[in-house]
Amino acid sequence: MDTESLSYSHPRTSPYKVGVPPKQKFWKEFATSLKETFLSDDPLRPFKDQSVPRKFILGVQAVFPILEWGRNYNLSKFKGDLIAGLTIASLCIPQDIGYAKLANLAPQYGLYSSFVPPLVYALMGSSRDIAIGPVAVVSLLLGTLLRDEIDPVKNPLEYRRLAFTATFFAGITQAALGILRLGFLIDFLSHAAIVGFMGGAAITIALQQLKGFLGIKKFTKNTDIISVLQSVFSSAHHGWNWLTILIGAAFLVFLLVAKYIVKQIEKGINHPSVGDIYFTGDYLLKGVRIGIVAGMVALTEAVAIGRTFAAMKDYQIDGNKEMVALGTMNIAGSLTSCYVATGSFSRSAVNFMAGCQTAVSNIVMSVVVLLTLLFITPLFEYTPNAILSAIIISAVIGLIDFDAAILIWKIDKFDFVACMGAFFGVVFVSVEIGLLIAVSISFAKLLLQVTRPRTALLGKIPRTNVYRNIQQYPEATKVPGVLIIRVDSAIYFSNSNYIRERLLRWLTDEDEKLKSGGLPRIQFLVVEMSPVTDIDTSGIHALEELFKSLEKRHVQLVLANPGPVVMHKLHASKFSNLIGEDKIFLTVAEAIETCSPKFAEED
């Protein structure tokens, strides 16, 4: 009894007035909204209250973070970077050769791509742990997309030129997203979709390796699991016909095939490739399209890696700046015979565990690759294909993240559907389709959220003044004659009709229940608006229609705790006059005190 009456020390007859925020000017409101969208990380904060020359130095440092962290660089840090750099170099050389094959390019292009891009990244990047170079998924994606346009065996030169063109535009895409501060766009690829996509890509890549592993000559060009397994079993079938000589011959074939595979790797460093890029003609558009897709996927991978390790060591990654760095590095790469490079999951993890301190480990790796290109490529000429395949398989197998998939299943079933959709799309159809499925499901989820927001029936939690979801707190009690519904989303055109209909359905359902129980009918509908952060003109219309429908049923509409934006719009549209200012309360508790004073006093 005294519990409730004392919970607000002002008398019940004058409930606390719901604040209407001061009206904001249109442009101020618009500018704030733009700022939150594009400059949410407040990039100009360090420049505030600084002298002009200082601002200039800060500006240069912002573009080249190496100038900032380089000043504190010391020998002990270099030790860590040296060891890490040598470790990832030893890992990247065979991987590069293999990945170049996934992209249908000669092996040296993989090595080239581990030389120039890491150097550029070291100057401009803000991640300390990422290892830059070609990666399996992007190589496979690029190879698939390029082969759809040009046959890499028949027209190797055109194929390579289109690869450089795509790399150039991948870089442009990445840098443009960063400069235009549109980095948030890659957030639209959900974590779950990425897990599925990566897992599927890993399996696809591993299956592709069966060609080298089993020494099969006639192998499908499709990447889906059915075509690949058909290739494998049809070649096994050929084997069955020669059963008697299988064991002996297989061994011989294996050795023979294994021997002459990595043909030759061209000695010497990257050639300039500016002249190879298609800036006109049919291939320009194709290059742009492939570049945008490959660039976005590469970006997603690099930013995810950057964020993961930054969180582990607790430093901040500036997403937009990072994109500019990755973009510049790929543009530079495309001019020097490299194809799309990005951050590698496996090598970044090794880099981190080997104790890297800064991006200098990338410079060390780059130098080792340079020396390899200059002096020891002949050593790799006789790397058996089977071993390369084994290296690639072991690298990509780590991309299949069972734990993450299980966690996703536990946490969010819809996410799991997205994850599996992407996975099966890649495995059974193709890399592009898998990607498309991943993006579509991610979008569908967002649209579902804004179209079908949740609503909840609230009840009073015993011995408190708090009203909560009855589903979550079964002990919460309903207030006789009052229906309290919380609307869990902003009310926009996409959901305003649904919300109106859903509220009326709650009322109909409840009234039916009460009727069959012989209880008094509902007289007040209290809509708890705390989660309703915004409302638009369609939303106001829906409220007006709701109000009219309720009037016909002799039910009063009461609002609890509309936020500042909503309150402002209720006033602007005169809706608050329509229902009456005295029907808008600060809390559900205050609304109940007015609607059902007897109930509020009980307990």
Added chain:
Amino acid sequence: MDTESLSYSHPRTSPYKVGVPPKQKFWKEFATSLKETFLSDDPLRPFKDQSVPRKFILGVQAVFPILEWGRNYNLSKFKGDLIAGLTIASLCIPQDIGYAKLANLAPQYGLYSSFVPPLVYALMGSSRDIAIGPVAVVSLLLGTLLRDEIDPVKNPLEYRRLAFTATFFAGITQAALGILRLGFLIDFLSHAAIVGFMGGAAITIALQQLKGFLGIKKFTKNTDIISVLQSVFSSAHHGWNWLTILIGAAFLVFLLVAKYIVKQIEKGINHPSVGDIYFTGDYLLKGVRIGIVAGMVALTEAVAIGRTFAAMKDYQIDGNKEMVALGTMNIAGSLTSCYVATGSFSRSAVNFMAGCQTAVSNIVMSVVVLLTLLFITPLFEYTPNAILSAIIISAVIGLIDFDAAILIWKIDKFDFVACMGAFFGVVFVSVEIGLLIAVSISFAKLLLQVTRPRTALLGKIPRTNVYRNIQQYPEATKVPGVLIIRVDSAIYFSNSNYIRERLLRWLTDEDEKLKSGGLPRIQFLVVEMSPVTDIDTSGIHALEELFKSLEKRHVQLVLANPGPVVMHKLHASKFSNLIGEDKIFLTVAEAIETCSPKFAEED
């Protein structure tokens, strides 16, 4: 003092435990979500607990609502319908002739479309006030889209066949959306965008009438304002050369031109046109594409009209059933020489005001049109073009809704941008571009909402236990050493990084302020989760990263009032163990009691 300690009657040391809802089975959860998406209006409710024959009758009635309301039909209702039907018939005949011209079709096709579709609608539709027939905007849109494919002057037969094909697929689209229960898709066109689009279309249509009004012969085929005004002024320029005879000649020309315009209207009723529809060949795909666009626009208009008048008379419109009715009516129309019909804003309003009671007014109108076609078409043969133009202008001018535009400006600036974008797109470019702009801006708004949710700094409202947005309630006081932030949206992959960064930015800003004021630093970050209705795996990751970053800064993370779904996922992901169950509170007030007991006792 006692205020606070008494607000919860249980002792402070044991705050009320946040409920974890019973775990739901995946399929049950999935089914509920599907049901809310596709069957949110609970269409099977009337069938519950009914016998099989009764279910059959209800099923037939569900498809043909006329069987239901027809039983209560009586003479007094018929009186209203008769008067309303005669009124809208007198309005629709000249409009139909004019609108057919907008669609580049002979006048009789407009009349045909006011004969068959209203009859079908009367049997199947659930709106009592809508007036069915050709409308200006859809006619213009259809005409523009069709003319891009086939020249209506050179190839009138092919043009007409494509028009019927488009109408057929418009009907299929509409019916399919209803049957698949995807009606909510049209909710994605916001009210504001429609207001802008309609206004722009009205101006475009009015401008087109200048041709007939001024008797200009050489008139542009483009619909944008610049081309049209150029046509008008260049023909005026010709006039300037003959200045002396202008006044006399203009009058003469006007009379001459006015006289022989509506050539002849074919006598007799609709011919069957099944054989005219392209079911194969190049035009099939074109017809499908045009049909989908025109069908969606027609649907939007009809559903908006249906909802508006239903709200005025307080009856329910079943959106999906309505779509099936509209779709069937257009399919039937396409087989009987009609082009796309839908609900007309102007005629529905007249219908309503003339006192219509049921869809019988549409039947009356249809019969009048039938009689016109059979007997009195010659009367219309000499309708001057100028008069037709005047009729059309006066009909469409009502589509320009200044009041709505002003209200939109007042309520929501972003909506206003969408409205103006659609308006200028239609006026300056074309109907399709205007539509595209309207849809794009609507989508951008939704994406912005899910990418950049609001966050708010909370303070304690004096003399209460309530914590609210400091911007809205400037008198609310901050709690020393505690930062309370409310996150105003579900945490999904699209915003999880933003939310994490935004929370850290709030903390940095506040700490800087406190530091400069020499005050103690923040020790607790209380995140008010009431509006966070859902969280996905990316969101959980973001919370984990936030927790780690806060640990490094020696700030404790505290959650207030997570909802049932969120609570379930925090448990499933073990995040609640990570931060400690005792850091999750039912309300902000309880969290503050624990974090800052002194403050909670003050006041």
